[in-house]
Amino acid sequence: MDFKVKELERLMRSFKWARNNSLLIFEEAQLNNLLEYKPTNDPKHGLLYQFQCLLTTTDKYYRQLSHHENQQFGVIVHDGVTINKVAISEDDIAALLKKQSFYLESLLKDFDTKEFGANIQTIQSIVNHEYLHQGQLVVMFRENKTPLPERFQKAFDL
Numbered sequence: 001m002d003f004k005v006k007e008l009e010r011l012m013r014s015f016k017w018a019r020n021n022s023l024l025i026f027e028e029a030q031l032n033n034l035l036e037y038k039p040t041n042d043p044k045h046g047l048l049y050q051f052q053c054l055l056t057t058t059d060k061y062y063r064q065l066s067h068h069e070n071q072q073f074g075v076i077v078h079d080g081v082t083i084n085k086v087a088i089s090e091d092d093i094a095a096l097l098k099k100q101s102f103y104l105e106s107l108l109k110d111f112d113t114k115e116f117g118a119n120i121q122t123i124q125s126i127v128n129h130e131y132l133h134q135g136q137l138v139v140m141f142r143e144n145k146t147p148l149p150e151r152f153q154k155a156f157d158l
Helices: 006-031 047-065 090-108 113-143 150-156
Strands: 075-078 081-084
Touching: 006 047, 006 090, 006 113, 006 150, 047 075, 047 090, 047 113
Parallel strands: none
Antiparallel strands: 075 081
């Protein structure tokens, strides 16, 4: 990474760490057939939904930072096509999780101090949102008595 603003580079490193953990959790959920799991008290916001939400919200913030005309939450705009959150397939999630990290880094590395200052709340929201969903995923894994990826467990002493 070679960012113009070193504070922004640190935030991006934090996001990449979190996103890589989300990817590990997604792969573990696939291996353990958990993606269709829906908590009894909230059948709308199951495990797959958590990843769909990660993707659409990160995409919304990316579109905001890049001044895209579509500022809608709950959708992802990919290759010129707008896809609703729940229509994002399991087959596409891992690739999109990886691509978003690359796209964000490419966009943010050239931000200057003024752009960073004007957008710091949005950028921090991207990182915070990632961790919010990881917390929800931890609970769902525990409800299913499924171990989380080892690196994730060790990093957060779970």
